[in-house]
Amino acid sequence: MQQVSSSNKKTYIAAIVVLLLISLGCYVYLTLTKLAYLQNGTVLVLPVNLTSDKIEPQWNRYAAMDMLIHQLNLGVNYPLLQTEDIINIISLISRKHSDKAADIQQIMAISGAVLVIESSIKGTNNQYQLAFTLHKQHSSESDVVNVASIEQALLTAAELINQQVHPQHSKITEQFDSRFSPPQLIHAIALMQGGDSVAAEEQLSALIDTAPDNLVALRLLAMIQLQRHQYQRLNSTLTAAIIEASRQKDERELARFRLLLAQSYTETNKIEHALSVLSIAKTNAAKVQDWLTLGYISQLAGVINQRIGRNADAREQFKKAIEYHKMMGYPVGQTQALNDLAELEMVEHNYPQAYRYINRSYELVAHRRLDDLETSTLKIMSKIENKMQHR
Template identity: 30%
Template sequence: MNIYYVTAQHKLHPQSHTVASPAGNELKIRLKTFQLLLLLVRARGEVVSKEHILDSIWDDVLVDEQVIFQSIKEIRKLFRGYDVIKTYPRKGYAWIADIEEVSSPHPSGNTEAIQDNHSLAEVMEPQPSLYQRFHSILKLKNVAIYMSLLASLLVTIVAAIFIFNQTYQENSEAVISGSLVILPAQNELSDTDHKWVRYGAMDQLIQRLSSSDTLGVLQADYVIEVMKRAGMPMQHYTQEQIGQIFQVSGASFIVQMKLTGSTRDYRLIYNFYRQDGVERGAVLDNNVSAAVDQVAQIIADKLSHSPKIDQSSYHSSFANEMLANALELIQEDKTAEATSLLQAAIATEADNLTANRLLAGLLVEQKKYSEAQELLNQAIAKATLSTLDNELPRLRLWQAINYAQQGKVDYTNDILAQAKSEASKLKDWLLLAQIAEIKGQMHFHKKEYSQARQQYSLAMDHHKVLQCPYGQSNILIRMSQLALAEHDLAMAKNTAERSLHIIKQRELSTLEPRIDAWLAKIRAHRSTEEH
């Protein structure tokens, strides 16, 4: 007895691990992807967790959740034009198309063809009323009435297909999750009045868009860090280099802008990159900021988000050329030069909160705690009165780090609590992950291992919203360190290897020396215990 499934007009054959198209053609599909497809279909609408998928399909290898995303993408491509999988953020996936299980004693004969036609008719049946109308038509002897009803039926079916396709397209736009990356704008205007556009337009677009429960908008300075990991220049980058952003980050939507035209007659060309393609367009305006706001509205419509276009004008902190240059110097580890530029930027623009934050961070790293604290106190006072609400929790984070490095734990906890509350309102998943990691480290150093584990797990959850491989691999190293402190060598090794797998798979070369050194330390501990 041969069992196969009919769903979304496709036939799934478990014995041969094949999928047949509505036309009867065998479609190419990887074995693991087919196994995942079968797992979802057999769950019949129930949500299947990512953990269960990994344990069931990839139990023989050490992989991360990225393999699931890739296979889900392959399945959706295979069933292009049909709404078959629904994503439940932080929970898993469910197969939502109708399913017919068919038993056939003749898997390759005419009997199967007859049964297939019958099952396909049932799967294609839009609703009982249409099915009844179809049978009533067969009983009619009057040809004119028959043709009239048949035409009516065809119009109904065509309308249903159109509505289905429209709904599918709308749902496809809404399933975007992970992180949204806005790249520095390319500026083809040669005059000095528009030098601010490279980072200023980028930051304006970022601030106009808001994060959601499933999608995080990365802030400008973190985007520059991601570009560095991807080996990507700040200007004149290629499409292949943009593709590398997907590899090293959790990006699901990347925006590239290019300003052309002439003064008061601007053309802002945009490219929206997804892993399965690119969409291009342009907006025209006599004001650059207004053109950027138009692009923000287009993105918001695609993501089903509401842009924060509630100000008549917008002044970006990154419009300051000295700050923009300092940001690049920080990524090149040229601390002294970056410090000088930021000090100059603040001297000319004292209320530039981003410049204040970046300089404070450099001062903390240089252990100039008093100087950093004075700067942070002034900046936080200004931030409480500013409309740039995203800067306040970030300033508090550096204030907490500054206190923590001086051993002032009580101050640190209070400030982190404030920063967490403010970041939660903004749904700033990266900042929330950083806060949880710092709290985890504080518990770890106090040997409060249970509390440390809770904070690390919380940080991991936030990184998973962004689908950030760098953040996840870093937290796995923290968890491995925790396991070793608890003398669980097996767990320490397993967790470190999970981190190493992500690092290798996603080409996170900056983390490789750290994980290699840590694995060597674990091996040394094991060798010591054995002897």
């Protein structure tokens, strides 16, 4: 009897070991499959297409996109582009291909995103259907939710996406009111995209009179004033904006307002003021891991340092800019910083190094189809080649 019992015990233990090995194998397989399923990188949410017989005033394609972004919690491996960054990228693509809508592959190439989320909401009789598609490089997955409100549709879709991309996420349920809700703001953005900055400034000023706490409106107004060299107005706008952003404890907006202020100081030759403001802006951006803004802060710091002859500091800042933009996979920022580095090395007569940088830059331009940067990149490359031939 003891022999039979011992034999059964061994069989039982062997079965448990086999089951454990199978379970471990399944876990490893699923983990590897998930990693292959979606590589680490930036996520871009497209504006939400809204078609309904009755849409509440606070909803538009940008406000819905903004809320969806806010409700996504995809983990550190999948940083999200912010609403205004996405609008800028779409505008860049639209200028290149004004005769047709940009396709997903173009958006991925120029933004550097590994995942693009496309969605639409249809509604009738207080019933809403949100259909969304997760576009990856070589595949896509779709799903649909049916609920009683636009807000609930966005919340439900966000939770489904969170579960697919980042199953260990913590659920977000906080109240969120998008700064992109006012119709005047949407009209102003359309005017800016159409090149009518005067009318856009009027729309934004009118909106700020009634909603002085709308930080997006304040920043867009500041951008127009900087573009039009209205430095006194710009200073007043940014002073009010920084006070309001501080009150709201919005580190991301504080970083971007201070970047604009540093740009204005640079253009008016207040160099030391510009560097001081950039240092504070860098702290603001780092607190919220705003890698794109950190990239542009470092790039401007490099330009300023080169202007005042601190070439070693400039080189360090340009390299930091490249690294920050790499963290978002953003090829436009990488190309701009590589071009700056190449020109700096050319000034210091380091022509082989300059050529290596400009060659890396052109590879990005060609591979990502960055047509807006092709002419300037080739011009720098030609200058370097001429210098190398006449050494």
